[in-house]
Amino acid sequence: MTIRLHDTATRQLxxxxxxxxxxxxxYHCGLTVQGPPHIGHIRKEVVFDVLRRWLERAxxxxxxxxxxxxxxxxxxxxxxxxxxxxxxxxxxxxxALHAAYEVLGCRPPTYEPRATGHVPEMIEMMQTLIxxxxxxxxxxxxxxxxxxxxxxxxxxxxSNQKVDDMLPAPDAPPEGKRDPRDFAxxxxxxxxxxxxxxxxxxxxxxxxxxxxxxSAMAAxxxxxxxxxxxxxxxxxFPHHENxxxxxxxxxxxxxxxxxxxxxxxxxxxxxxxxxxxTLMVSEVVKRVPAPALRYYLAAAHxxxxxxxSEEALAEAATxxxxxxxxxxxxxxxxxPVEPGEVTLPFAHAMDDDLSVPAALAEVHRVVAExxxxxxxxxxxxxxxxxxxxxxxxxxxGVDPLSAHWAQSSGGDDRTHEALGTLxxxxxxQRQEARANKDFxxxxxxxxxxxxxxxxxxxxxxxxxxxxLDN
RNA sequence: GGUGGGUUGGCCGAGAGGCGAGGCAACGGACUGCAAAUCCGUUUACACGGGUUCAAAUCCCGUACCCACCUCCA
Numbered sequence: 001m002t003i004r005l006h007d008t009a010t011r012q013l014x015x016x017x018x019x020x021x022x023x024x025x026x027y028h029c030g031l032t033v034q035g036p037p038h039i040g041h042i043r044k045e046v047v048f049d050v051l052r053r054w055l056e057r058a059x060x061x062x063x064x065x066x067x068x069x070x071x072x073x074x075x076x077x078x079x080x081x082x083x084x085x086x087x088x089x090x091x092x093x094x095x096a097l098h099a100a101y102e103v104l105g106c107r108p109p110t111y112e113p114r115a116t117g118h119v120p121e122m123i124e125m126m127q128t129l130i131x132x133x134x135x136x137x138x139x140x141x142x143x144x145x146x147x148x149x150x151x152x153x154x155x156x157x158x159s160n161q162k163v164d165d166m167l168p169a170p171d172a173p174p175e176g177k178r179d180p181r182d183f184a185x186x187x188x189x190x191x192x193x194x195x196x197x198x199x200x201x202x203x204x205x206x207x208x209x210x211x212x213x214x215s216a217m218a219a220x221x222x223x224x225x226x227x228x229x230x231x232x233x234x235x236x237f238p239h240h241e242n243x244x245x246x247x248x249x250x251x252x253x254x255x256x257x258x259x260x261x262x263x264x265x266x267x268x269x270x271x272x273x274x275x276x277x278t279l280m281v282s283e284v285v286k287r288v289p290a291p292a293l294r295y296y297l298a299a300a301h302x303x304x305x306x307x308x309s310e311e312a313l314a315e316a317a318t319x320x321x322x323x324x325x326x327x328x329x330x331x332x333x334x335x336p337v338e339p340g341e342v343t344l345p346f347a348h349a350m351d352d353d354l355s356v357p358a359a360l361a362e363v364h365r366v367v368a369e370x371x372x373x374x375x376x377x378x379x380x381x382x383x384x385x386x387x388x389x390x391x392x393x394x395x396x397g398v399d400p401l402s403a404h405w406a407q408s409s410g411g412d413d414r415t416h417e418a419l420g421t422l423x424x425x426x427x428x429q430r431q432e433a434r435a436n437k438d439f440x441x442x443x444x445x446x447x448x449x450x451x452x453x454x455x456x457x458x459x460x461x462x463x464x465x466x467x468l469d470n
Numbered sequence: 471g472g473u474g475g476g477u478u479g480g481c482c483g484a485g486a487g488g489c490g491a492g493g494c495a496a497c498g499g500a501c502u503g504c505a506a507a508u509c510c511g512u513u514u515a516c517a518c519g520g521g522u523u524c525a526a527a528u529c530c531c532g533u534a535c536c537c538a539c540c541u542c543c544a
Contacts (some may be wrong), residue, residue, distance in 0.1 A: 044544040165472040167540050232544030312482050315494045357484045361492035371508055439503055457507050
């Protein structure tokens with residue numbers, strides 16, 4: 001079984017060919033923690049969480065490293081604006097990011113290094129680059145260190161651009177630069193900046209430029225050559241281009257394959273704080289169940305733009321409910337069934353550049369088949385179908401019976417038990433009334449339960465109930 | 471100006487030369503006391519204009535529009 005993934009660098013599907021057989025090392029760019037995560041940010045997390053789950057199911061040992069950029073211009077500005085230390089802003093938003101992982105069932109990365117914790121590694125890398133003639137300290141006394149774009153002939157290879165076609169990099173005043181397209185590896189300390197936002201280097205005090213941290217941290221935790229580098233498509237240039245240039249120029253082969261997820265748009269443009277069209281994860285999960293949001297974000301192919309709409313989100317929630325309904329119904333007949341094997345069409349779909357849409361079509365096919373087995377009361381067949389559906393849902397991270405989702409719904413056990421006793425009592429009364437053809441009483445019981453948010457479903461095995469999510 | 475990606479039915483969303491992915495919605499039927507859920511069935515497509523081909527949503531050329539990047543961005 002081979003997995004093929006779209007490689008941004010070569011713009012074609014390539015077979016996954018790990019540096020270490022049986023192991024996959026993935027680096028994907030985390031957030032600049034200048035604000036809480038919106039659903040566009042978390043789309044990336046869901047995409048890479050699904051990739052990880054699929055690789056693990058294929059038997060790979062997966063290491064995931066995702067950085068936290070905890071210092072940059074905006075974080076400093078926020079700190080200033082809010083009258084508190086920049087690191088307090090960064091840390092608060094980092095915690096919000098972790099909460100979003102948790103609420104959407106994204107397993108944390110193997111490690112999440114912070115930029116500010118890796119200054120020595122960055123200094124080392126700059127020294128190497130300067131020695132090799134690919135970087136230089138600005139001679140304008142700014143303390144900035146720049147990468148020399150002209151010294152690296154393959155600069156532009158990732159985004160397929162020629163240096164001459166590029167606009168100048170405005171990350172620093174151009175005075176100290178040899179070429180306006182040179183980018184900052186390191187930013188010298190400025191007078192207005194807090195002292196705590198600077199670290200000593202051979203070139204004076206200063207702070208990390210954005211791009212260098214990823215090169216330094218990927219090398220530290222994944223080695224000089226690793227398998228997959230990922231992130232949002234908007235990071236392809238300049239961020240990933242610069243990472244690639246730095247690392248290669250420093251003599252490291254770097255990532256073998258580049259994966260980029262498409263953006264999530266709202267109102268026709270990329271969800272972004274600067275546009276003001278953001279929807280926070282914490283807000284959206286109040287409107288739809290968290291696994292339904294995850295289903296929505298995972299259901300489109302990762303390289304397709306998602307144009308967010310409330311209607312589409314509601315549709316996804318309905319589709320997910322259909323699957324969840326089957327799982328509930330099935331497990332009531334079979335008793336506990338562990339996830340089994342995914343079906344062949346599902347596996348083929350996932351192996352083909354994570355074709356989740358095709359994989360979901362297969363889930364729905366097995367669900368429909370399973371629903372027929374429920375009607376036929378074929379418990380043995382149902383066990384197989386349920387095991388298979390659970391396995392497939394597990395890959396996508398939306399198995400309603402998984403420890404993660406099962407615990408997060410419907411309150412604690414004792415409350416649930418108490419509620420169950422009451423609901424069962426009402427259902428008994430309803431059954432009795434129905435037997436006596438007293439339908440007015442029977443419907444009243446159903447209405448009462450509905451008003452309380454409890455939905456009942458009549459099955460061949462008697463009525464079943466569930467608490468509606470929202 | 472440069473580099474990529476896109477435009478599919480009422481809606482979402484796959485596919486990438488021939489056989490109508492899937493979901494949601496709608497309609498009809500089965501089941502039901504009535505519903506809900508479920509099952510069975512039905513309907514509506516490939517931005518526009520040319521071309522290649524026995525055959526084009528799919529390949530080629532052109533046009534329009536949209537998105538992303540070349541500023542911070544998942």
